[in-house]
Amino acid sequence: MQPILELTNISKRFPGVQALQNVRFDVLPGEVHALIGENGAGKSTLIKIISGVYKPDEGTLRLDGQERPPFSNPREAQAAGIATIYQELSLYPELSAAENIFMGHAPRTRFGAVDWGRMRREARELLASLEIHDLDVNRKIGTLSVGNRQRIEIAKALSLNARILVMDEPTAALTEADVEQLFRIVRLLQERGVAIIYISHRLQEIFTLADRVTVLRDGEYVATRRVTETSEPELISMMVGRTVDDLFPKLPAEIGEPLLEVRDLWRRPYTLGVNLTVRAGEIVGLAGLIGSGRSELAQTIFGIMPAQSGQILIEGKPVRIRHPGDAMRLGIAYVPEERGSQGLIRQMTIRQNISLAVLRALTRGPFIDRQGEKSLAERMIDTLNIRAYSTNQIVNKLSGGNQQKVVVGKWLASQPRILIMDEPTRGIDVGAKAEVHRLMSQLAQQGMAILMISSEMPEILGMSDRVVVMREGRVVGEFSREEATQEKVATAMMSVENGASDAAELAVDGVQTGAKGR
């Protein structure tokens, strides 16, 4: 079969970096072609070339076998039938769902005006084709949940009648259930003959979904394989250029006294009477769907959204935490979910980021001790194996994995006794992931209490001494390492029967509100 899109000898250079060197890539109609590689391997650059954001320095592009000049802007790529769903959702919070779907290609009336009626109708139809019926297309995006926003993103790509759909880590922010739905959609598209370029760090997904997989490393093409003819270890070794033995090397640690206890903690509407204990040397995995209130619980403990009622005990002593400063003084550190917006000040240097949480301790008199700050940063770069040429490098220019290590370094610098890690390995490559896991193990061995929030089941099962499951703001299950299995945890997370009754409750609520409104 003829590839619908074929790129050969693609090279792209940025100031100081050779992002891509002689890369080739092709995709057939109705095929899911996965693109993998460590962060910084050049995947993002490649898809930005495909979607017209960047222009390659060299290389040829063939569309349906016809050679053509590379796209010089996203509109050209769109016109050629290429749609892209980016990793970071690119929506307009102040505009309605319908408009978000059709921004840039809204249906027009014959006078050239935007046809709002048709736009809403088509938006509803598109969502219906994704089996989404309960989403009001007039709602502002800013008021929608993350999961729904992602669906709007997909609908947006579909609205372009794309022949080639580029998905850049579509599952990074999704839970297992949402992932299932996404896969259904992808297969549906595949049947319609749409070619899909799929980027993910989750190798499992690739084996479930993809037909072929292409590996990039350090901006260079490594290989293309049929998924039926390859294996996970082979792909990993191709990606990192070495073999990684154990992805989840949880080392045994001595489990001590409870360091953090949470009793009947309330912070409406996300945290509803939570009880939780984390002991010294223990890693507690906090599982749950998106929106189940895990991050919010962490933020309540850390004082970003202070608790309304309930108790937090540190080493058995009740404490009050009203803002992050309080939490930090008590030895709590929080590695947040969103690296870019919450974890880092990306425009600042590695040194400044690492010292940010401990500035007050790093002072000589009223002034920042610059030498101390620098040696701290150097120490962390060493300990965490951060790949950077200087402590003065701007964090934004590091790869995702190294950025995450900087966040971790920042919080390790505060020498916490209780470490909360929210999605510690989301969106980082396999090598860095293993390093983060190894580090967590070591920290636990040193007697730190770790609360790990993760949406990746293998990570939860592999790393946790104990798994706590949350649903709708409440703790709904707790399993020891031995008894935790994928099925048990997943069932607790989704809890089918209960979920159905909840949905019914919601529906009743809706009717009542409607009646009141009338």
Place this chain on the structure above:
Amino acid sequence: MKKLLVSLILLAMLVAPLAAVLPAKAQDDLPTNPLACPWEEEEAAEAEEGEEAEATEEPMEYNGGQPVNPPDLKGKPIRVLDLPKLIGIAYFAATTKGLNEAAEELGNVTIITDAPTEANVDDQITFIENYVTQGIDVIAFASNDPVAISPALRRALQAGVHVIGFDADSEPDAREWFVNQATFNGMAKALIDSMVEEVGEDANVAIVTSSLTAPNQNRWISEMLAYAEKCYPNLNFLETVPSEEDQQLAFQRAQELVNKYGEELDGIFAMSSVAGPGVADALTQMGVCDQTISVGISTPNQMRPFIKNGCAPKVVLWNPIDLGYATTYVIRAVVDGELVPGDTEVEAGRLGTLPVINGSEILLGPPTVFTVDNIDDFDF
């Protein structure tokens, strides 16, 4: 709790100013000295011959300042800084014209006009400092604030620069002489008399002033109120509203006053050269000139259409060109040593001899009232 606090603060903020609802008159606190009423004038004129000394009281001692060791420039060419309140309005364009006219006549005076684009005393101070440093011979100023400008002027005097005021004075000791276009009570009398001639003495009038902080305007208003109280006790002052130096705002204020008082409102005093056309324009465009007219201070060219259409039948002003003209002559006389403290009059070219009043002021003369009969004789 927080919300309660915020709403309390807001409430307090709301109530405080509303509690202070008082009709503003925009006077100042200085003593007033109303002139004789029109019907007293004749008696006064008769009495004038014999009792002049008594009527004008004791001539005041010279109370101006003197430059420290000014260079002797007698008969030599001099450079004069013309520093009006602001540039960009017709009135000060006219004074500048007058200054230059006299300078041409004299031949040995160069006028440099420079001033802020907004009536801002702080900028004026900067200009003074810069020009003193640069080495100017004379500063002729019209101050935006009589007190604020004084320290800078005193420094100029100390640097040996001659300092002469016109139009708007400083503190007396911060300048040598002040060329006074018209006495405040003289202006007040002319304005009130003009208004009464148009609307009668049982009338309701309002005032559109420039800025509430403008010293000349506040002084005029004080004198006007005093004079009206003395001579026309039935003239009812409704209120005074500010219009800044903004034509649009004056226009709007006049509309609001007319709409608010309707036919009760007989006349509006427009107290600045910017407010004048603004108010008259509003009355004209509203078509209410048969009920409400305006009497104001402004220049003839911009008021000509309104004088002719009867919406502003009387405009009171001295001749700003003459003011500038006289200022240049005073400057020359001071530099040449012909006007020294204690003198009682000074020669001013085509204007003849001007008298010295209040110790260190030179009076241009009585204000002119422009009416439909004489308006075409003026072009400035």
Place this chain on the structure above:
Amino acid sequence: MAATSKAYKSQTVESGFSLRSLTHLLGSQEFILLMSILALSLVVYSDNPRFGTERNLLNILSNASYIAVGAIGMSMVIITGNIDVSVGSLIGVLATIAGQLAVHDYPIWMAWTAPILAAMVVEGFIGFLVAYLRIPAIVVTLGMMSILKGGLILATGGAWIYDIPQEFFLAQRQPYGIPMPIYFMVTLVILAALWMHYSPTGRAIYAVGGNAEAARLSGISEKRTLMTVFILHGFMIGVAGLLFATQFTTIQSTVPPGLELMIITAAVVGGVSILGGSGTVIGAMLGAILIRVIQSGMIFLNVSAYWLQAVQGILILLTVLADILRRRRQAASIGK
């Protein structure tokens, strides 16, 4: 059975939809503004019935017109996340240009169109600096404000313009008893509102302000959109300048003090988010009218002249707070 339930369902969806659009309308900043204007007018009217005369209301609207027209363009600029503080100076310059052409016996149509073209050129230049050379708009317009203000005096020496031919005074005309500026305001606001709602470029303005990166990826050219916005803004400022210039029998060759703040305030009070991405021109027009109603109402209520500004400041603050609290409450209620 299934069919009936389906029919029932669709029915509820429909009624729910209209209900929602009603609550949407009632909760909008435009509605709050309209209510504030009416409430304030009623308070003033009950104190002094003369406030309600046709003439006074027309005066208020007429005086709000050029502010509202200026605020249309300003809203667009603010929605894209930029700002223009040079508009006051620009309007001063435009009035002078129009007046000079009129007194020097150029045809009247030229005196009317020249300021509009000039404004489009100046704003286009500003747009170029902002969109293509990436200088923050506040820097460009702050600099431009100085340049225009100084340049105006430099060129004219501050002489006033008078003896302008009568037909020049467009804003003084009153077809069917209604002042001309009101026609301009209403027409331009409606056109701009339609354009911003229905034209792809109009929607692109919101896209660029809401998420510039996403707009770029949707194939919307940020640069072109910004250029369009600034040139349109120039057009609106040009019309505002024309209305301003033709209102008065004499034209001051100076910059009207504080005009830029007035126009920005109208837009902001009108609910245009200074953070970009939201707001409507109808809100901006209502904002302009509200400001004038406040100004005028205070005179009718006998508020002391000394306290006028303070009361104005408080009322503006209250309006803005109401907008912010409304947004907060909406977000909270939806979040549940």
Place this chain on the structure above:
Amino acid sequence: MSTREAQREPSEWSLTLREFFLGQEGVLVVFLVIAVVVLAFTSQNFLTSKNLLNQARLMTEVGLLALPMTYIIITGGIDLSVGSIFGFSAVMLGWLWQEQGFPLEVAIVASIVIGTLAGLFNALFIVYVRVPPIIMTLATLALYRGLAYGVSQARSARGYPEWFFRFGQEDTFGIPTQIWFFIVASIITWIVLARTPFGRGLYAIGNNVTGARFSGIPVDRYLLVIYTFSGFMAGLAGFLFTSRVSTTRADSGTGMELDVIAAVVLGGTSIMGGRGTIPGTILGLVLIQLLKNGLSLSGVKGDATIVVIGSVLILSILINNFLQRRFAQA
């Protein structure tokens, strides 16, 4: 990115120097040198200590306001009400002393306190009600100016005793007294911004407020402090201004906010937040003042001068953008 870029690590000092010259400060220094040389040739009165000290005296009030404004703009905020607070607290000084009969010393302190409270009022709404700073201060710009008119009934207070003028009109240790205030304030604000956790926190807030919050930086408290500080400095400047011009007027400081912002922005502080320095702001201030003065001394009139200043503002940012794009990548 990888080992092939493991080049020699530049020393802290050379890095700072490089940043300085490629940053706005470098552009400003070049502009300043050019301006001084040209102006010194065109007017022999320009480069005299007397003139320069006098200019510094005139610059003080805007300077005092520009320091906190730098902080505020670094955090991505803005304070448009400074001119009004300045006028308001000056008016309160005169009013308390003359109308209310307080001793002048008390009135001075009280006026500065009132300025501080006015700043605090802005801060409370910005921080706790989350009103965007530009909107809040736009409203209080009108409000405080209105209060100045209302409280004083537009009357100016004058006739201060001789000692009062020591602050604004006389010299201390050979230079105008108020310059000492500015020098001390500059040094303190500079060090605080460059060297303390507080200063670092401000940059963090300006670059990413969520990130700052998640790092345990007390964002609310910092913002509260800087807006209040802005009010305090406006109060102080109002007092020095009163002493310099020996009267208080309800309209003093009108439009001053734009002068202040122009100086700060010219000094390289990014209006988007996250970038800027005190030395940059001071350079911006000095450049504007010297241009005003020098051009005036060379016979250029005021209107032409503001045209030049507007052009310099646009041009310098343009050049800086160009340099950043050209060299900062490497």
